Amino acid sequence: MTVLSWPKDILAVLFQLLLAGGGITVFAVGAFVKNKPKSLLFSLAIGSVLSAAVAALLIDGGRMPFFQMLDVGVYARFFNVLFALVAFFSLLFSHQHAGLRQVAGDEFYGLMILAVLGMSLVAGATHWLIFFLGFELLSLAFYILIAMRRDDLPGNEAALKYLIMGMVSGGFLAFGIAMFYASTGTLDMPIGLADLKKVVSPTGMLLSLGLILSATGFKISLVPFHLWTPDVYQGAPTPVTALLTTGSKIAVFAGLLRILMLSSNWLWAHATPVLWTLAAATLLTGSITALAQTRIKRLLAYSSVAQMGYAVMGVLATREDGGLAVMFYFTAYALMDMGAFGAISTLCASPESDLDELENYRGLGYSHPWQAALLTICLLSLAGLPPTAGFIGKFMVFKAVLQAQYIVLAVIGIASAILSIFVYLKVIVVMFMRSQKDMAVTSGFGVEARLAFALILFGVIWAGVFPSPLQALISRIITSISI
């Protein structure tokens, strides 16, 4: 048993410390500093997220600190940088949005930072205790963030739906971990998952994995567990939706990917049929129901359900380069979904309500060319058309799936991709049709949102045209963790 070594172990978790410290500082400043400058809380939040990102980029954690409970190696650092980036964009989009909707208090910024902390714990956990705590921290922060507009009944309702689903999935996770512990005698992920000799009760182990898979399935909205997604996305403040759809899903998925990569062949053989079914159901349901939607946030919600289907497809091929495909796909997904919801968050029908009906997007391409351009590029990327990051991501996923001999699943995936092209093109066509009257009001398109727009556009195009540096980076990460 190792003793905590100062300052090495503290430096290794500097990312998490900066976020925790930043979140608490925002709360404290909000509570105790009177007459604070208008953007003080916002700047503090941005500062803490950016400094955490720099810490994750620069500091190589080396060995796992704190009794091997938390991974601070390259895999976790990659996702930590991604979460910090997503939170940075989300904060940029939320500054004016939150100001306009009167929610820009310390809770809003503080909880956003704490949600990112939860994400990094879930993605980095190698011990079930950390996984559980991160999962719950993430959920708790989002329950409040979704209900941030206290007098807004749809927002409260969305939070209630997420809360009930989240609490039930938290119960599933806790019991799943309990069964894991009961059948292996350890709470350590690598030991319990990989070492077959440890498993005294195979039934208990399978039950445990089933419960944990359903708990994570709720969070990443795989199909039998996806029913909350459209309602919550519609009711939540749009920058929060953007963080929810990118950050929290990627975090839980990163945890799931780690669990599956660590699993023994025996567990893997039992997991593949389940994952296959989930992937097929998610792909088809997501893209077919998206066709019928007339509100943009619900449409994007169903599209994000389908996007998770592609990710599960990639996970199935983990043993054939699928890990590389999934991690690339998530980088692309983070940028494009953040861009799509970010563009929507800068538009509104009236200062109090979102521009949600698809009909109101008529003529947006002429009245608000910047928002329309970002939305168009991100939708094209979500549809998987070149020359965007989404195209390369989908291409890599399909390649890995075909290499792993899942031919039927690949056909289902391609069918779903073709269906979803119709969905996204429908939105783009509406935006560039002439309209008599302009429905959209800009809800604040300040310098922060412009910066986020430029960075996301650059990222989506750059990862689509020159994907090889990112691919090389990810494959180095993958080789270093496949133990």
Place this chain on the structure above:
Amino acid sequence: MTIPFTHLLFLAILLFAMGAACAMTQKNLFMILIGVEVMLNAAGIAFVAAAMRWQDMNGQVMALFVMTVAAAEIAVALALIVCIQRRTRSTNADHCSMLKG
């Protein structure tokens, strides 16, 4: 006399199933919360029982954390339910049906 591990595990699974059934079928928001609470406590029992079986403290620590997290969740949930109850004058989950599509 020590109670056999399988008995304890059976109790935990039974409680978990009852809690899950309550959380998924009940309409009243408070009943849903109680169901979730029973699910989490079932997990707590399973942790403590397994800790006894393996003669290992990790399970007991985990049970403590589960209780703490459950308390935090209930605090947020009650605040939200009060907020909704003020607006809709109801604690029935079916009365929350503004978001549809």
